[in-house]
Amino acid sequence: MRGAPxxxxxxxxxxxxxxxxxxxxDTWSNICLGHSARAPLTVIETEGCRVREGAQAELPxxxxxxxxxxxxxxxxxxxxxxxxxxxxxxxxxxxxxxxxKLLRLDICASTTACGMEKGEEFLRGIWTGRTxxxxxxxxxxxxxxxxxxxxxxxxxxxxxxxxxxxxAGGGNAIGHAADLIRSGLADVVLAGGYxxxxxxxxxxxxxxxxxxxxxxxxxxxxxxxxxxxxxxxFLVLESEESARRRGAEILGLVTGYGHGTDKGHLTQxxxxxxxxxxxxxxxxxxAQTAAGEIGYVxxxxxxxxxxxxxxALAFARIFDDTGARLSSTKAAIGHTLGxxxxxxxxxxxLALRSxxxxxxxxxxxxxxxxxxxxxxTGEHAEMKTAMSINLGFGGSTAALxxxxx
Numbered sequence: 001m002r003g004a005p006x007x008x009x010x011x012x013x014x015x016x017x018x019x020x021x022x023x024x025x026d027t028w029s030n031i032c033l034g035h036s037a038r039a040p041l042t043v044i045e046t047e048g049c050r051v052r053e054g055a056q057a058e059l060p061x062x063x064x065x066x067x068x069x070x071x072x073x074x075x076x077x078x079x080x081x082x083x084x085x086x087x088x089x090x091x092x093x094x095x096x097x098x099x100x101k102l103l104r105l106d107i108c109a110s111t112t113a114c115g116m117e118k119g120e121e122f123l124r125g126i127w128t129g130r131t132x133x134x135x136x137x138x139x140x141x142x143x144x145x146x147x148x149x150x151x152x153x154x155x156x157x158x159x160x161x162x163x164x165x166x167x168a169g170g171g172n173a174i175g176h177a178a179d180l181i182r183s184g185l186a187d188v189v190l191a192g193g194y195x196x197x198x199x200x201x202x203x204x205x206x207x208x209x210x211x212x213x214x215x216x217x218x219x220x221x222x223x224x225x226x227x228x229x230x231x232x233x234f235l236v237l238e239s240e241e242s243a244r245r246r247g248a249e250i251l252g253l254v255t256g257y258g259h260g261t262d263k264g265h266l267t268q269x270x271x272x273x274x275x276x277x278x279x280x281x282x283x284x285x286x287a288q289t290a291a292g293e294i295g296y297v298x299x300x301x302x303x304x305x306x307x308x309x310x311x312a313l314a315f316a317r318i319f320d321d322t323g324a325r326l327s328s329t330k331a332a333i334g335h336t337l338g339x340x341x342x343x344x345x346x347x348x349x350l351a352l353r354s355x356x357x358x359x360x361x362x363x364x365x366x367x368x369x370x371x372x373x374x375x376x377t378g379e380h381a382e383m384k385t386a387m388s389i390n391l392g393f394g395g396s397t398a399a400l401x402x403x404x405x
Contacts, residue, residue, distance in 0.1 A: 008255070009178035010405075012248040013091030013236030015083040015192075016346045018333045019055035019229050023086060027343075028350045031332050034361050034377040038215060038227055038334075043075070044117075044199045051211040055229030055334030056197060062153075064098065072136060074115025075230075077146045079339075080194035081153055083232040087190065088154065091236035092248050100156035106186045107147055107160040108177040109234075110169030110193035111338040114143040117198050146194070163338075166392025167300070168259070169193060170233070170341025171400055175257035177237045178400075187242045192234030193342035201337070202228055210304060217362040218301035218328035219308050219370055226302040229334015233342035235349075252349045255385070256287025256401030262391075271306065273314035276397050280318055280389060283399035287385070292322045294401070295383025296351050296375075298344045298358070300391045301328020302335055307391065312369040319373065325381065326373040327360040341390040341398055348386040348402045355380045 014024050019037030021027035030037075037055035046052040060082035062070065070078075088094050093101050118141040125134050139145055147160045163173040170193035177191035205211050205228060212225030243250050259282070262275035284291060297319065299311055315326060329347055330336075336343055351357055359377040366374055383404075390398045 007182055007184060007239035007241060008253055009181040009237050010240045010243045010250045011235050011252045011254065011349060012238055012243050012250060013087035013093070014251060014346050014349060015086030016231065016233035016343050017057055017060060017079050017083050018231040018343060019057045020333050022058060022060040022082065024346055024350060027333070028347070031329055031347065031358050032356050034359050036215065036332050036361060037229065041197065044197050044202055046202065049203060049206045050209065051206055051213055054197065054202070054227055057230050072140060073149065074118050074140050074146060075196035076111065076115045076194050077149050079196055079230065079232040080146060081150060083192065083194070084150055084190060084234040087234040087236050092246065093236065100154045102156055102188060104158040105156040106158050106180065106189045107150065108163065108173045108189055108191040109147060110163040110165065110173040110342065111143055111195055112164065112166060112169065113195060113198050113201050115141045115146060116200055117196065120199055165396045167337050167340055168390040168392035168396035168398040169338045170343070171388060171390040171398030172259055172341070172396070174235060174254065174342060174345050175259060175398060175400055178254040178257055181237055181239050188236065188238040190234055191237055192232065193339040194232035195230055195337045195339040197228065197230045212303055215362045216303040216331045217364065218299070218303040218331050219312065219360060219367045219374055220363050221365040221367055223303045223305060223308060226304055226330065227334045229336045231333065231336045231339050231343055233339060233346045235345060250405045252352055253403045253405060254400060255403045256283040256289060258282030258286060258399040260397045262397060271310055273310040276310060276389065276391060277314040277317055279397040279399040280314060280387065283387065283401045287401040289385055289401055291318050293385050294319065294322070294324045294387050295381055296325045296348065296357055296386040298348050298388045299326055299328045300389055301330055303331065308367060312367050315373070316369045324373060325357050325375045325379065326370055327358050327375040329358050331361045341388065344388045345400060345402070348388045352383055352386050352402060352404050355382055357381060
């Protein structure tokens, strides 16, 4: 039985793996304490790069898989599977053997690099004449393989959608999943994103000189680049009717979704912030929520000169004098590209549930447009709604509004 038209999209499960924790609770605790995961990278080769640090995650355990099977999994799957497992478990959708209670489960996931390290291993095999295992490396590189491994690991089937919408993909994946719920096309959707560090992406950003040589400082006048990270996050979204029928705890609601495309430049957001502002206003209208009701905004906040200025302009036009608090958690856990919007959605929901506000760390000289709104360590507030915003190469924008039940 499918949800009724315009059903509310409820969140009944959360899971995330970041460089600051293997679980949502660990990540949340470290972020609220103002910690940063920045450290020298060991999982990829950085020799010759201008910057050699980032936010590297520790892989969680995956019970029930032997060493050979684990060795075949991409790092992306090693991040995605535990995040999905925790979300499904919290939602009450796994049996005592860790298998899905649902035979059909829709997936809406975002990634940019897929299992890129498998592709890099393939190329090394060509260069060195190593032919063994090459077919497996190609197979495990593709994003559909990671989704297939998720379906196999949890024993379910169903439609899957992979959103390759650059750094806005995680937000778009959750927004699309919420649309499926609200339109009655699905009762339950596993939505999120995953991203593993790989040499191609890291070297690419390094060549663009987009990486911060020291600490990443979003919304600081002296900001000079982003910090790449890795991680995964998944949410179980379902109709409110489905959640109540199952007796599942509702952790929050996805009430608004806005998106668009900034056609101005391949890698730079429009400097007047207008396309992002439009997506944010679309999300607020969709949620039937006034700007003054938003307690916290998790910004895209990469720490690059052009991104943060555009965001600051858009934020100031919408939230000036509303008291909304603002921060970018990428200074703590890094920019996780296709996983960013999903991880930040989890953080918004945890902020609503706890009343804690993630601080803006590494500030020295705040951007004047948003200086008074930037959250400091230890802030608390009673909030009913929060917003997460993301931008991506190619002009993609995404904005989500979350609410307490």
